[in-house]
Amino acid sequence: MISILVLLFIGFLINWTYSYYKGLEEAYIPIHDVKEIPIIPSEKKVFERAEYALDYLNMPRDENHQRTLETYYDNRAYAGAPPSIPHPVKEKLGIGGNICLQCHQNGGFVDKFNAYAPVTPHPEMINCKQCHAEQQTQTEFVASNFYKRPAPEVGNNNALPGSPPAIPHQLQMRENCLSCHAGPAAVKELWVDHPERINCRQCHVPMRQEVENVQRFIRTNNGTQ
Template sequence: MKKRLGIISLFVLLFIAFITIWNFSYQQGLEEGYIPVEESTSKHYLPSEAGVFERSEYAVEYSNMPVDKNHQRLLKDYYKNRAYHGAPPSIPHPVKEMNLGENTCLQCHQNGGFVNKYDAYAPVTPHPEMINCRQCHVAQNSNTLFKPANLAQVKAPKVGVNNALIGTPPMIPHQIQMRENCLSCHAGPAAPKEIRVTHPERVNCRQCHVPTDRVVSDIAPFTRTKSDNNE
């Protein structure tokens, strides 16, 4: 009798375990399949446009900064410091090879500021995470084995001619890669006078400004023809 009760109890326990496991499996099957996404500070905008928000914490400060008319950088000087349009800017001041690398350059170029030694504001780099600066930026008048090449001189885009239509926001006349951080070049005292924005507090730049895939010339890319105006 005891043996029979033991066998019955075992079957009851196995049946209860089966029902419990089956119910758990059934409930799991009712849930929708999903891929867990890690929490990110860029969840409110597209990842490809996340770079424009990297200096957003300084946007209000840029907006409140007074204009230093005695130390403004001009656009012609901005382009003069490049081998060709689109090239990385060269280093216009003396450098010591032993002091370069890691965070040496970032001491001045990560957040900018006035440098008494050169009587100028240090330009802010749009990519402070790339600390091997000399990989792309070369010093002017340096003793190097590389001689200047006959590079194609592409005409730099002018200011005020790259609007799609009259009164619309200007398009972005350069590539976005490694230049995602708009405020680093278009806001603050180190920004060239002609391209310094009047509204740095509006950090979502790509909401209104769209990139163009070519260098803008004196002719706007969306100029209407006579036939278009007659339609």
């Protein structure tokens, strides 16, 4: 009698466990793999915002709220310096992180400042206040003699008339082109008219100094191998 009960109980356990896991499986909604654009690892960042490229293409320009190069460079000590934070930051305690990324990861219009939030090219770096400092005053401690070199001009660094311009700025931490060259927060003069051609560096190459000088190649064995 007991053995039958035990058997029944074991049967019940097996059945229960089976249906429990079965139930779990049903509750599981399989996530379909997002089809990624095939990429070259070292160029990965170029494509980071590629999924928005078509939106950028079809987006009408909001001329009234576009940034200009002048305001863009006003906010930097020199071309390539991390911009300071031009607006008050409510959250004082903390390193920035999600508080900053709320607006600066994907951008969008901010009523309060009547402007589009610029998109960061490096959202993975979350200690924002490490490099970007909120300005509290416009006064100086003492005057500075620092020479702020004029920023590279736009649109004239082509090799041939009409050929794609080379990239006149450092790429370090700015590898993602679309974050600054497309979208409503992009600077008027830097707006690219073909954001859908997401493989930017196919045609636009960095200027020299970015690359190390390599000796001219000389074949020593005269092709006998």
